[in-house]
Amino acid sequence: MRRNNDISNWIPKTRLGRLVKAGKIKDINDIFDKGLTIKEEEIIDTLIPDLESDLILIGRGKGKFGRGQKRAFKQTQKKTEDGTKLTFRAMAVVGNKKGVVGIGSGRSGETVPSREKAFRDAKKNLIKIKVGCGSWECGCGGEHSIPFSIEGKSGSVRLKLIPAPKGVGLCVHEECQKVLRLAGIKDIWSQTKGATNTTINLINALMDALKKLSTTRVMSK
Secondary structure (H helix, E strand, O other): OEOOOOOOOOOOOOHHHHHHHOOOOOOHHHHHHHOOOOOOHHHHHHHOOOOEEEEEOOEEOOHHHHOOOEEOEEEEEEEEOOEEEEEEEEEEEEEOOOOEEEEEEEEEOOHHHHHHHHHHHHHHOOEEOOOEOOOOOOOOOOOOEOOOOEEEEEOOEEEEEEEOOOOOOEOOOHHHHHHHHHHOOOOEEEEEEOOOOOHHHHHHHHHHHHHHHHHOOOOOO
8 A cells, every 4th residue: 555645844854854855865775875864754755755555464363253363453461550551563564666665663552553653664764675586497687586595584583585486476474475575576485484473573584684685795707
């Protein structure tokens, strides 16, 4: 889904925001190349108006009819002097399907605020990844997969991404598919180890692998 925020009344609070508002920075790649920190979501709304988003299902339903079913919100309870306090956590992914993707999370006492916090956080955590065709079975030179195998980790989870030829699709956990799809990757193989039923760690391991795609240097022949 697409989220188009109204930025007409935006008053930048950071130097980077003022440069974007003034039109001195018009390309998101300029921010990535210089390693600048994004602290205002309006920067992304200005530079990537076609950004798409989705929610990661990190929770499980409770009760007689919803037990075990996946939910977008992870609910926790805390006993206080005033009674039981509920907290909802949401995890969101945003991307432009052209190599730019980000993950964010948000917490609140209600579902809607936690969701909105997650989307805002995801925009501030955007990264630029490498796409390509690293599969020896394909070698088309296109940008449908990744250029080489890479592994990420989070907690006990280890996730390895392997280049795949055209037509294979996203052979990875369905929640990871959301991230890869918004990143612009169409074909991938994967191998996982550890407690992969912990969705949050699985997504964090995936993002760790995607970040390494951009930081790993490849020796040219």
